[in-house]
Structures are given as structure tokens and as C-alpha cells.
Amino acid sequence: MIKKLVLIIICTVVLNADLNMKIKNLLGEEAYQTHLNLINYIFKDQSIYYSNEQVNYPLLTKTLKDNGLLKLGLSPINQVEISFQLSKNPTKSLKILKDTLKSLGYYNYFTQEAIANKNGFIWNIILKTESAINPLHLSKSLSLLNCDITDIKREGPYKWYYSINSNNSEIYKALDLISNTELRLKKPVRPYMIKVNNLLNLSIYSYNGNRWHPKIVFYDNELNIIEIFKENSLHKNLTVEVPNDTKYIKIDDLYTLANLRRGISITKE
Numbered sequence: 001m002i003k004k005l006v007l008i009i010i011c012t013v014v015l016n017a018d019l020n021m022k023i024k025n026l027l028g029e030e031a032y033q034t035h036l037n038l039i040n041y042i043f044k045d046q047s048i049y050y051s052n053e054q055v056n057y058p059l060l061t062k063t064l065k066d067n068g069l070l071k072l073g074l075s076p077i078n079q080v081e082i083s084f085q086l087s088k089n090p091t092k093s094l095k096i097l098k099d100t101l102k103s104l105g106y107y108n109y110f111t112q113e114a115i116a117n118k119n120g121f122i123w124n125i126i127l128k129t130e131s132a133i134n135p136l137h138l139s140k141s142l143s144l145l146n147c148d149i150t151d152i153k154r155e156g157p158y159k160w161y162y163s164i165n166s167n168n169s170e171i172y173k174a175l176d177l178i179s180n181t182e183l184r185l186k187k188p189v190r191p192y193m194i195k196v197n198n199l200l201n202l203s204i205y206s207y208n209g210n211r212w213h214p215k216i217v218f219y220d221n222e223l224n225i226i227e228i229f230k231e232n233s234l235h236k237n238l239t240v241e242v243p244n245d246t247k248y249i250k251i252d253d254l255y256t257l258a259n260l261r262r263g264i265s266i267t268k269e
Contacts, residue, residue, distance in 0.1 A: 099172035
């Protein structure tokens with residue numbers, strides 16, 4: 001019983017020290033030391049900021065933001081260097097990050113470095129912005145794609161580091177044809193991206209008023225292209241065989257999305 005109690009105490013001390021370090025990484029050394037008493041008061045019950053022994057970054061960053069501790073504004077507009085470390089395939093990871101930044105309204109950036117290695121994928125960007133990316137908004141957006149932030153470091157006023165677990169990631173706004181047998185889709189603003197599983201055949205009906213020249217791309221789970229189907233002729237109805245290991249299907253027009261302005265319906269077979 002005593003050994004078990006000692007183990008619990010040791011684990012609690014380790015987790016508390018780890019959370020303090022995460023907070024310091026988010027705020028920076030100077031801000032952390034300045035507000036240390038307030039931080040200790042706010043986070044006196046540190047256990048609630050863990051989930052499966054991992055720091056719950058959405059809750060942590062929300063608490064810091066709500067208490068006025070997480071300062072993100074930059075004056076004047078400045079360049080922020082951001083490094084993303086992801087755990088999986090670069091093609092899929094890069095798409096997820098770009099789609100996420102776009103959904104948060106960040107467009108004005110350029111790639112400084114993109115490296116795939118044995119540990120995953122590193123993407124370094126320079127972002128021109130009035131404020132640094134809000135970690136709370138980023139963590140929430142990524143969580144919708146089954147990506148979890150595992151570490152955040154504020155390495156200076158204009159430099160941030162994010163480590164992201166993307167092992168079970170999903171593509172942004174991929175339409176679900178796994179739990180549904182049919183999808184009725186409106187005019188697209190981007191090519192339709194469909195997620196599937198163990199699908200043999202796919203039937204596509206192009207609504208009246210379209211001038212659809214099919215371009216269909218089949219991807220595996222890591223967004224590697226398996227096969228491309230395209231035809232330079234108008235189609236109203238089309239049934240295609242789905243290759244093995246297909247997890248995502250992109251449906252497009254060979255020339256312009258305007259040719260699909262009336263929408264389509266998709267049925268799995």
C-alpha cells in the first residue's frame with residue numbers, strides 16, 4: 001500500500017512538473033516568471049489538464065487565454081516563423097496543415113523548409129500576420145481531423161514550434177461514404193473528396209445542366225495516388241470500379257468545376 005502511494009505521489013509530481021514546463025513553453029520564460037503566482041493559483045488542480053496522460057492542449061490554451069496570460073498580438077504586422085513536426089506521411093500531413101491554416105484564415109505564408117525523415121515530416125513556414133496563430137483554434141481544428149497537438153514551444157516572440165500526432169488523421173471536409181450509402185452533393189467550391197472503405201464500385205449521377213468530363217482520383221490512406229480515371233467526353237451516369245486499398249476518392253471535372261455547377265449524387269455498390 002505504501003509503495004502504491006509513493007508511486008502515485010511520484011507520478012503526480014512528474015505530471016505537474018511537465019505541465020509547468022508546457023505552460024512556460026507557451027508563454028515564454030519572462031511571462032511565465034512574471035505571472036508564476038497567478039499560474040500556480042489557476043493550475044492548482046493540474047490533473048484536469050491531462051487526458052490519457054497527455055496534456056490537453058485545447059483546455060490548457062483556453063485557460064491561459066481566458067485569464068489573459070496567452071498574448072498573441074504583434075505590433076506592427078510581423079513575420080512569424082512556425083515549425084510543424086508531424087508523425088506521418090508528408091503528402092497527407094502537408095494537405096492537412098494547409099487546409100487547416102486556410103480554414104483559420106491564414107493565407108499569407110511561404111514555405112521555408114519541408115523535410116521528410118524517419119520520425120515523420122517537418123514543415124517550416126514564415127507567416128506574415130498581425131498575431132501569432134492561436135494555439136486553441138489550431139488544436140481544435142486539428143482535433144476535428146483526428147490530429148492531436150502533443151507539444152507547443154514558444155521559442156521567441158516570433159518563433160513557434162508545434163509537434164502533432166497525425167497517426168490517425170483524416171482529410172479536411174472529406175465526405176463520408178462509409179456510414180452512408182448515398183450522398184447528394186451541391187455545387188462544389190473545390191473538387192469533391194470522399195472517404196470510403198472496402199468499396200467495390202462507385203456510381204455517380206451528374207444532375208441536369210452539368211457538362212461533366214470525369215476526372216476521378218483514387219488515393220490510399222496516406223493520400224498516395226493509386227489510380228486516375230479521366231475521359232474527355234460528356235457523362236451523365238458513370239459507374240467505376242474502385243481499386244483495392246482506396247480510402248479517399250476525389251471527383252473533379254477535367255476542365256473546370258463550373259461543369260458540375262448543378263451538383264452530383266454518389267452511390268456505393
